[in-house]
Amino acid sequence: MNVPVLIVASIMAIVVVAHVFGGARETARIAPNPSAANLTRHWVQAMGAFQMLSVDLLAVTLLLFGVALWDLGPAEDLILKGLIALFCLWGIVWFAQVQWLKRTGAGILQLPHWMIWFFCAGLLFVGL
Template sequence: MNVLILTVACITLLALVAHVFAGTKETATIAPASQDEDLTANWVQAMCAFQMLTVDLLVVAVALFAVAFSDLGQLERPIVLSLSLLFFLWGLVWVIQLKFLNRRAAGLLRLPHWMVWFLCSGLLYLGS
């Protein structure tokens, strides 16, 4: 069993739970008035896109637990490195998006999700 991979699997599982419960509740609070059809359509689209990440987190968590508790032989390293790249890209896109949107109320330290993704990327890289 690879402890670094197991650690990232647990972090991902925690992120999944937080995303589903706290994230959904928080995102639901910004629902526009139902009579504003354009904003409602945009919000529903954002909620649907938000929940697409739920599927990603679930698949990644399951894959990480599978890798952590099994011996995949020569396939293990490419799988782990691919997941490390995925986490790195998640972090990179998060930082780029924050910088592009450039809102003082939502800076790098206020929305530090990118730190978790870069940490997970590094741990997986070291664990490969």
């Protein structure tokens, strides 16, 4: 059993639950007035993209549990290196997006997701 990878898999399982239930509820709260057709269309698109990401997060979580619990042979290193790159990219993109948008109350410390992604990448590196 790969304990660092199991820790990341567990973190990701929590992320999936938080994303599906908490995030969807929060995103639903910002629904525009239905009479604003253009805004409504964009909001529905954002809700769809948000839930598509939930599927991706679940897939990553299941892959991490597979790596943590079973010996996947030589493919394991390749999978972990790919996931390290993915988590690093998530962290970079999240950090850059928050910095680029520069909104009051939505800074890098109020939206610390990037720290979680870099932390997970570091744990996966330890698990190599």
